[in-house]
Amino acid sequence: MSVDLSTSYLGLSLANPLVPSASPLSGDIDQIHALVAAGAPALVMPSLFEEQIEHDALSVQHGFELGAGTFGEAASGYLPELNDYNTGPQQYLDLVTRAKEETGIPIIASLNGVSSGGWTLYARLLADHGVDALELNVYRIAAGIDESSSHVETEYLHLVETVRAAIDIPLAVKVGPYFSAMGSMARRIGDAGADGLVLFNRFYQPDIELETMTVAPNLVLSSSYELRLVLRWIAILYGRISPDLAATSGIHQSEDAVKALLAGSTVMMMASALLKNGPGHLAVVRQGLEEWLVQNQYESVAQARGSLSQSSVSDPEAFERSNYMKTLASYVPSWR
């Protein structure tokens, strides 16, 4: 018996629901081909960082002018003038165009902006370059101690509205879980014009190097454990808000993908597992998903989707606070 894995995400028809998310893999054309060979139905490109673009341009200018006009024997400075510094988004746009032309699958660009002008500028630029959809990678640490949560939320929503107004292509928004009222926030992001919600963004976290006594922010690969948080919110939100729900963070094995699907995910996105195991791992997970669906006599992913969402389970509170109590009570310490 065959299972229909086809999925519609952001209005795009995908052959299956396992989408490689933004990672260095989708930034390399050879790896992109390998991902497609492994069955990637669409690709989320690495994020175009407005801050990085600005930083690059300003640092190139700094290098270019270093020491210039200081000393008569080195009046033009110390570094040679180069033909091109590739400081703008062109390299990214070239990659997007190439990926689109060479793979034939939907290409979803990812954008991380800083200024409102930057978000819309680059969103339009990407739309004009023929990407099939745009994912906003909203990354913000609300560190200001005078900044209220409502102000932060308003800013997020304003951003989504602004970008929505600027482009016609489908729009997904990838956010972190750190909202006081995640449910309300998710609904409002949808109301602001998002066609999809990608849960959840993983941030660089600071670490402390004890040897050098310095702070060293880095990103470690996710583990299946991180899927729990995603499962909770997708299960809660499924069927209650309009945007598609994409699960990301913690999908490593086919079991993880099945769980995310049952919780209500439209697509399951993978990065860490592919970085760890190589692009071919995508096919392994897809096969596992398919086998599970067959074994459990599902005809399609659509049929399975949300079957264990909060609204579909007999114990909906399991996804909420009471869950904590039960877990504790059922936990048997190993020393017993």
Next chain:
Amino acid sequence: MVTKDAVAATIDGNEAAARIAHKLSEVIAVYPITPASPMGELADTWSLKGQPNLWGVVPEVVEMQSEAGAAGAVHGSLQAGALTTTFTASQGLLLMLPNMFKIAGELTAAVIHVAARSVATHALSIFGDHSDVMSARQTGFAMLSASSVQEAHDLAAVAHLATLESRVPFLHFFDGFRTSHEIAKIDLIDDSILRDLVDEDLIAQHRLRALNPNRPVLRGSAQNPDVFFQAREAANPFYSEVAPTVSRTMERLGDLTGRQHGLFEYHGIADAERVLVLMGSASGAVKQAVDTLISQGQKVGLVVVKLYRPFDTTAFVSALPESTRRIAVLDRTKEPGAVGEPLYVDVVAALAEEGRQAEVFGGRYGLSSKEFTPSMASGVFDEIAKESPRRHFTVGINDDVSHLSVIYDKDWYQEAKGVTRALFYGLGSDGTVGANKNSAKVIGESTGLFAQGYFVYDSKKSGSRTVSHLRISPHPIESTYLITDADFVGVHQFDLIGTTDALERAAYGAIVLINNPHPAEETWHRLPSGAQQLILEKDLQLFGVDALAIAREAGLGGRTNTVLQTCFFKLTDILPFDEAVEAIKGHIRKTYGKLGDVVVHRNSNAVDRAVDGLYEVAKGDVDSSQPSAAGLPEFAPDFVRRVTALLMAGNGDMLPVSALPVDGTFPTGTAQWEKRSIANEIPIWDPDLCIDCGRCALACPHAAIRLKAFVPTGNEPSGFHSKGSTNKDFEGKRIVVQVAPDDCTGCGVCVDICPAHSKEVIKHRAINMKAKALHVDRERKNFTYFLEIPEINRDEVNVATVKGSQFLQPLFEFSGACAGCGETPYLKLVTQLFGDRTMVANATGCSSIYGGNLPTTPWTVNRDGRGPAWSNSLFEDNAEFGLGMRLAQEAQRDDAILLVTALAMDLGDLAVEILDLAENPDRSDLDTLVSQQRDLVGSLKVRLADMDGPLPRRLEGVADALIDTSVWIVGGDGWAYDIGFGGLDHVFASGRNVNVLVLDTEVYSNTGGQASKATPRGAIAKYAAGGKATAKKDLGQIAMSYGNVYVAQVAMGANPTQTVRAFAEAEQHQGVSLIIAYSPCIAHGIDMSTQMTHQKEASSSGYWPLYRFDPAREASGEPGLRLDSRRPTVSFKEFASKETRFAMLGRANPERADELMARAQQDIDDRWHFYEQMVAIHRTAEYAEVEE
């Protein structure tokens, strides 16, 4: 007939010449030398961009190891038939001379473009005169002189065209800096015109003459007395045709461009009686003088020589009005001992040969870019109007020795109305020069006006001051001299208004714009009283702006240039402000477009905001209490007060001839009097945290952090901190770490290397950068007191350790090197370890500039008056130069031993002691040995003073050679790896007792970052803008191959202990020692405050492995090589990503960068693997010297 509308460009003379050279050449061999380097750099950049020559081929630009190498490559390329050129100046041209004789002797069409510069004599000078090109007169090259930027373009074309026709090679030259670096608006020669002018048949003939195995010939034979002479004369007909050929070419070019040039150009009244003859940029100033004198009814004129060789006597005489009675020939060179300078002699001979009667007088002017003004020209005309003029004279200086200088009224000439003259005073780091280059281009390229920009730099590499001279006029600008009566003065750093001549150079009623970081209402009161006085006296209009605040708001950080440039256009009426704004923004797009939209946007934003902050300053009374610049204390040495003080104040032009040493000999120890006080922040010591490791003092590039141990007297100033020794050494003494607040550059290297942190607040170290303004008063008192504390005795410390060495007095201090310089800490260390017995041979380069460029020198003396004796010979010969010093020492020592032996009867036991020590010195402890030697030589001199006869006198002259001297041969990688390598290699092989210190910055730092063979694979540098494709040369390995050379590769920031040991071992080794010292440089594109950390990463990545190869270990049966680095722990990519020189290529050309990075990693792996094997090898041959 002008066939095409010319395209105007606002460019400098180097670019003007290089554009033609690149267009009309196939092979370009280059080597960097100031002021010609930009020509090669531009050619390289254009070729890298794929810009083709006139025939659609991209010229091959190749950097050679020296100018001699470039000339050789040019010669070979010409022999093989390519259209070939090169660029050079000064010593570089001298290195080309042998090939020039050959190229000319073989009648080979070629062009050398020269930015004419002084040849080093009593001193090096990078500035312009004709002493270099005059040295090439004998080579057989035709010589064509351009007087302006336009002519540097036009005559470059004439040279390339005429050489093809005449077969005589051409040297095309123009004045270094005055023309090579002056920005001017010129008309470019269109390619179509060049095509019309180039005769393809001549090129075909050039090819046919080339070597070709299909029709082989032999050229370069050796000839005997029978035919050499005749063959030499056989070329005469070709030389006879050069002048007509050049003349025709000039005419054809003139027909197509509308610009007529002649072999000799006359400017003046038709019936002139007095005529000046000269060549080069000074003709602009003379023309202005001539026009003024004619308007006053005087009969004067000027002949400008364009084709100097072959000297066409007929054409010259034809250019002179028949009425000429007296001629003053001005030479921009000096030929001591000659009848007269070269042009003078030529003119005298030409007149004689042509039968023309006129009295000729010869003058020298403008050596090393000495100013030459219309007033000086007028003075010359006055001189030759006298009844008995001096036959030979000088102009522009006050010669109170030979009394040759012409007296002139410096205020005689007033520049024409209708020309806007603007001056801008800034610091090298603030972008003032860049902004004014932009302004000149904005005006030149956006309006019908003409613009001229000229830029004056001091010789410091940190805190350097710049003055930009900008003229704007509806007519072409011929004023080839500095502005003295500016209509606009921009003071881009507030303090410069009190420490420069900015207001002295302002015209009456001029506009003055001051960049004022203080509140607007405080502006007037913050001015020094002298400035207030001048503003009132000259009725200057004073405006202020806080450019820094605006720049920061616009997202430009500290880059204030765009703001100040916009304010300049607002305050002047050069063009309507709206148009100016558009033009500036257009130029911003052009300049910064490829750097990215954000850069364009932010600069444009700064333009829009600039004038919002502009305000006029209300003038008040002279009421300031702000101190004016302090003079030197009375106890400063006489020479410093009499001479150095004027140089430091920028008034060296006022010094008479008698004030200067006759032979270029200067006292050392002068940098201490030049309190530049350029730091904004200085390091402040926290004794509670300090572990007195000495690293801050070791790493300080300027000797501005020092350690002493002392017994408190109770007289310490309040706030003079000290601490007990951490290791309980210096018993009974306190330790102090003291900053020299006015000598510190604020680089922060000391903080970066400080290992002692606060437990509670990790960023707080034992030394921290703090605002100077808050600490300077106290630290000045402390430093004064610190200097009075007696230096420690050398036997109180373990000299060969980091800590021990840092309690010794540095005899290299307060240099003008870049803030954070990676080279100077090593030099300072040499002086701490052995400075009082050191002789330094210093290759030309950064170290010779911060070490020996007037006004002051950082090399200094200790309390006994002993210290490094220093000299610079050339760039290419430094190893040989240093070896010569050692040979002289040895010769005099042999002489001294002979004389002591001869006088043994008279000297008695003293002779025995001296001879015994000379024969059996214990060099395991050099400090003690030298101390014993000094005692004996001291006694010897006392005894000799009482002895009569020739032998005691001779012995007095050589007695000091009985004391061990440490010879240090110092230079950069350009010298050691490239131009001086042959000599260095020979010195390696000599086995003599010299120490070689290579300050390896991995580029030619002094000339602006051109690639050397020390440049690593993957780094970008000038002449390697596409990323250096080949690996760095392993100099240490080459030296080690001799077996008896001590070799150490060190990086102070990676392992200071290893560094200090290596220096001590090198000194100990009684043969050749080589230390290759990693020296981070501004050209690496790093934050220099963290350069010591970069060194650490360079080592931990294996990029810069530390090692020592000691032949002494070999002799004792151990492997000679010891690796002092651990196996690499980080990748090269990780290290390289933090340096712009590597990272920039990743941005510009990621694929090539990836390839080169991978190869560079292989280089590292391979070298490490090789060294690891070397460590296990023990060579068995006996390398000890065999007595000859």
